[in-house]
Amino acid sequence: MADALELALRLVLVLGAFLVLPLLVGQTEHKVMAHMQSRVGPMYAGGFHGWAQLIADGVKFAQKEDVVPAAADGAVFRLAPAVAMVPYLVVLVAIPIGPGLVGQELDIGLFFVLAVMGVGVLGTLMAGWASANKYSLLGGMRVAAQLMAYELPFVLAAVSPAMAARTLSLSGIVEAWEPWWLIWQLPGLVVFFVAGLAELQRPPFDMPVADSELVFGPYTEYTGLRFALFLLAEYAGIVVLAALTTVLFLGGWQGPFADQLGWLWSLTKIGVVALLVVWLRVAVPRLRADQLQRLAWQALVPIALFQLALTSAVGVWNG
Amino acid sequence: MSVVGLLFLLMGAMAVGSALLVVTTARLVHSALWLVVTLGALAGCYLLLGAEFVAWVQILIYVGAVVVLLLFALMLTRAPTGVQTGLTTGNRVVAAATAGVVGLVLVTVVVAGFGGARVSVDEESVGSATSMGDAIFRHWVLPFEVLSVLLLAALVGAIVLSRGRASSGEETP
Amino acid sequence: MPTAAAASIFPRLTRMDGYYGSYVPVLAIIVVGAVLVTAMFLGNRLLRPSRPSPEKQLTYESGVDPVGTGWAQIHLRYYVFAYLYVVFAVDAVFLFPWATVYAGLGWVTVGEMGVFIGIIAVGLVYAWRKGVLAWT
Amino acid sequence: MSSWGSGLIRGLRVTWQNLARRSVTAQYPDAPPELPPRSRGVIALFEENCTVCMLCARECPCWCIYIDSHKEAVPPVEEGARERSTNVLDRFAIDYSLCMYCGICIEACPFDALEWSPEFEYAELDIRDLTHEKDRLREWMWTVPAPPGLDPAAAEPKEIATAQKAAEKAAAASQGQAAEETRDDGGGS
Numbered sequence: 001m002a003d004a005l006e007l008a009l010r011l012v013l014v015l016g017a018f019l020v021l022p023l024l025v026g027q028t029e030h031k032v033m034a035h036m037q038s039r040v041g042p043m044y045a046g047g048f049h050g051w052a053q054l055i056a057d058g059v060k061f062a063q064k065e066d067v068v069p070a071a072a073d074g075a076v077f078r079l080a081p082a083v084a085m086v087p088y089l090v091v092l093v094a095i096p097i098g099p100g101l102v103g104q105e106l107d108i109g110l111f112f113v114l115a116v117m118g119v120g121v122l123g124t125l126m127a128g129w130a131s132a133n134k135y136s137l138l139g140g141m142r143v144a145a146q147l148m149a150y151e152l153p154f155v156l157a158a159v160s161p162a163m164a165a166r167t168l169s170l171s172g173i174v175e176a177w178e179p180w181w182l183i184w185q186l187p188g189l190v191v192f193f194v195a196g197l198a199e200l201q202r203p204p205f206d207m208p209v210a211d212s213e214l215v216f217g218p219y220t221e222y223t224g225l226r227f228a229l230f231l232l233a234e235y236a237g238i239v240v241l242a243a244l245t246t247v248l249f250l251g252g253w254q255g256p257f258a259d260q261l262g263w264l265w266s267l268t269k270i271g272v273v274a275l276l277v278v279w280l281r282v283a284v285p286r287l288r289a290d291q292l293q294r295l296a297w298q299a300l301v302p303i304a305l306f307q308l309a310l311t312s313a314v315g316v317w318n319g
Numbered sequence: 320m321s322v323v324g325l326l327f328l329l330m331g332a333m334a335v336g337s338a339l340l341v342v343t344t345a346r347l348v349h350s351a352l353w354l355v356v357t358l359g360a361l362a363g364c365y366l367l368l369g370a371e372f373v374a375w376v377q378i379l380i381y382v383g384a385v386v387v388l389l390l391f392a393l394m395l396t397r398a399p400t401g402v403q404t405g406l407t408t409g410n411r412v413v414a415a416a417t418a419g420v421v422g423l424v425l426v427t428v429v430v431a432g433f434g435g436a437r438v439s440v441d442e443e444s445v446g447s448a449t450s451m452g453d454a455i456f457r458h459w460v461l462p463f464e465v466l467s468v469l470l471l472a473a474l475v476g477a478i479v480l481s482r483g484r485a486s487s488g489e490e491t492p
Numbered sequence: 493m494p495t496a497a498a499a500s501i502f503p504r505l506t507r508m509d510g511y512y513g514s515y516v517p518v519l520a521i522i523v524v525g526a527v528l529v530t531a532m533f534l535g536n537r538l539l540r541p542s543r544p545s546p547e548k549q550l551t552y553e554s555g556v557d558p559v560g561t562g563w564a565q566i567h568l569r570y571y572v573f574a575y576l577y578v579v580f581a582v583d584a585v586f587l588f589p590w591a592t593v594y595a596g597l598g599w600v601t602v603g604e605m606g607v608f609i610g611i612i613a614v615g616l617v618y619a620w621r622k623g624v625l626a627w628t
Numbered sequence: 629m630s631s632w633g634s635g636l637i638r639g640l641r642v643t644w645q646n647l648a649r650r651s652v653t654a655q656y657p658d659a660p661p662e663l664p665p666r667s668r669g670v671i672a673l674f675e676e677n678c679t680v681c682m683l684c685a686r687e688c689p690c691w692c693i694y695i696d697s698h699k700e701a702v703p704p705v706e707e708g709a710r711e712r713s714t715n716v717l718d719r720f721a722i723d724y725s726l727c728m729y730c731g732i733c734i735e736a737c738p739f740d741a742l743e744w745s746p747e748f749e750y751a752e753l754d755i756r757d758l759t760h761e762k763d764r765l766r767e768w769m770w771t772v773p774a775p776p777g778l779d780p781a782a783a784e785p786k787e788i789a790t791a792q793k794a795a796e797k798a799a800a801a802s803q804g805q806a807a808e809e810t811r812d813d814g815g816g817s
Binding site for chain 2: 073076107108111112114115116118119121122125126129141144145147148168
């Protein structure tokens with residue numbers, strides 16, 4: 001009974017994080033992006049600086065009609081948002097934010113996280129195909145092409161901290177972390193973060209949803225709640241990427257008073273990385289398809305391989 | 320029957336059922352998506368058998384890479400969105416018989432090879448990444464290196480084929 | 493656990509027992525995800541209006557009547573990248589078990605992995621020399 | 629590649645500076661906007677000036693001006709003269725759902741019956757309410773600002789210059805005459 005209760009508590013915490021953190025990131029993006037562009041962003045919903053804008057959006061989305069195009073493949077079209085969103089929820093269960101504060105510690109945590117994150121892209125592909133819309137199909141195509149460019153450096157860069165910590169357990173990696181990792185794991189950190197951005201289709205890698213060319217890429221035909229789920233998936237993806245970057249490269253809960261304030265350190269670091277994601281969206285223009293492939297195969301993969309060589313040398317040296 | 324056994328049966332049934340749908344559905348992309356379910360259920364089976372690492376490899380490589388590649392290939396070809404009638408030929412019976420025989424051979428081989436083997440799953444994860452690494456890098460280094468040659472051959476072959484003519488190709492690995 | 497304080501606030505929040513126990517929450521969260529999505533869709537069905545019309549369900553093509561089917565064919569431009577990706581993904585998978593054991597096994601294992609990656613890298617060099625990595 | 633990197637840094641720096649700076653967005657519904665002079669908000673009608681010459685309606689590219697009128701007889705000014713007729717405006721309406729705010733009607737009006745008003749908050753829920761009849765158009769007249777003063781550095785308006793010249797000429801003439809008179813006087817003495 002106690003076990004079941006504890007399990008329920010953990011699940012509620014994970015679910016709460018999944019529902020709240022993406023909203024926080026979204027609201028931050030509203031305001032930070034606006035101010036970075038010398039605007040003020042939403043100001044009305046909720047009174048103080050539009051803090052309730054996303055809640056209002058959610059209420060609106062929930063009430064909007066769900067239009068399924070006549071030409072679309074109905075079942076796949078309806079299922080796609082769920083396939084895009086649920087993997088990020090599942091990933092969150094394995095990410096530790098404090099010592100012992102984790103949905104479920106898995107021995108193979110890192111690999112689990114990478115594998116499940118890869119599933120999410122299927123939802124976007126399904127949306128792209130099932131919409132029976134030219135924009136959507138082109139967007140889906142670009143998603144797949146982008147995935148092919150970035151999944152590899154993403155995975156390669158993720159191996160590096162696991163090698164340094166000699167474990168695939170995410171908590172284990174955080175516990176083995178030392179501040180000097182920030183220096184010698186820096187190439188891996190950069191590759192991981194950039195490839196992760198591309199995986200999430202965040203600007204500057206938002207070619208699949210490039211609004212000036214493809215309307216909204218694979219999500220063009222979506223309305224109402226299903227559209228909202230895709231957006232939620234995107235922001236949950238930012239949270240997951242930020243959390244993974246934190247756990248793998250930035251030392252997770254490590255910091256002064258880690259025993260008491262570990263979770264606060266984690267959340268702070270996650271917030272900073274998420275802010276960087278938003279910042280990059282404002283500052284960097286979209287990359288072209290060929291630039292994307294070139295960056296991946298001629299910069300990120302070699303850097304990641306170099307990082308692996310460096311890490312293995314240091315690891316063996318230290319015995 | 321234990322919960323694990325029950326779950327295993329469920330996963331197995333899912334794998335077989337969705338595999339049947341893969342070959343019977345008339346829409347190409349649907350069959351690729353049912354393949355996702357099949358492979359996912361298979362990963363579940365691996366997981367229940369204690370092969371933790373292999374299960375997630377199954378998800379990462381097959382669901383995340385191969386199926387995406389497959390969908391990508393389907394999108395690139397002339398596959399229409401609608402139902403394709405020309406996919407099913409009259410050789411149903413022969414095909415079923417062939418599949419049955421191949422399945423039988425496989426089951427026989429596996430049973431003959433590992434029929435009596437028992438692995439205790441619950442005490443220590445036998446299929447964890449560490450034990451896999453130990454096994455590969457202590458005992459099975461040569462097959463591991465040979466695998467790289469196989470992958471190289473696949474890569475070179477794919478490049479040669481796709482340079483020859485713009486073919487949509489099959490999966491290499 | 494070196495972190496007694498947090499562990500006392502959230503007792504036994506770290507792991508359930510055994511191999512299967514550790515996957516119970518994973519299974520549970522998948523179920524929770526499915527329930528969440530189902531609940532969202534059901535709630536949405538209760539809240540939303542439904543007034544379909546042929547115009548509304550027309551495929552969106554920037555306001556113009558759609559031309560042909562929603563199927564656009566695309567040049568097989570980056571298909572080789574797809575091959576490269578799958579081959580290297582298979583390759584990368586072996587790095588994970590290796591990462592947990594390489595330090596104990598020493599330079600020989602690093603060399604083995606180097607040979608493994610090197611042989612596949614020959615394929616990358618081949619692709620490069622053949623010019624398939626260049627954008628046409 | 630290096631230029632790409634430097635651009636990235638510069639972009640990050642500029643956006644960060646923007647973030648630190650206070651945004652100057654005008655909070656429109658809370659704070660009234662500062663409209664530039666000659667803002668094109670709505671077209672006002674000064675009915676008394678209108679002679680129903682129909683120039684505005686004819687010049688309008690959108691055909692959004694509707695004018696109805698009838699003729700009325702005006703009693704002759706002098707006894708026995710012919711009776712005159714004059715146009716009386718019955719309806720003057722502008723359909724703002726068609727209007728494209730080009731202002732040609734205002735330029736075309738020879739009698740300054742049409743003016744730009746800076747008022748812009750006249751959105752309606754029903755598109756038919758966007759057709760403003762003449763009484764509504766007359767209302768807008770009260771919001772028309774006084775014409776802006778001349779630029780201090782500007783050349784003098786033609787009218788003033790002409791008048792000035794004429795006055796100077798007249799003054800010069802009168803002075804010349806006066807001088808002549810004095811001379812005459814002197815010669816006379």
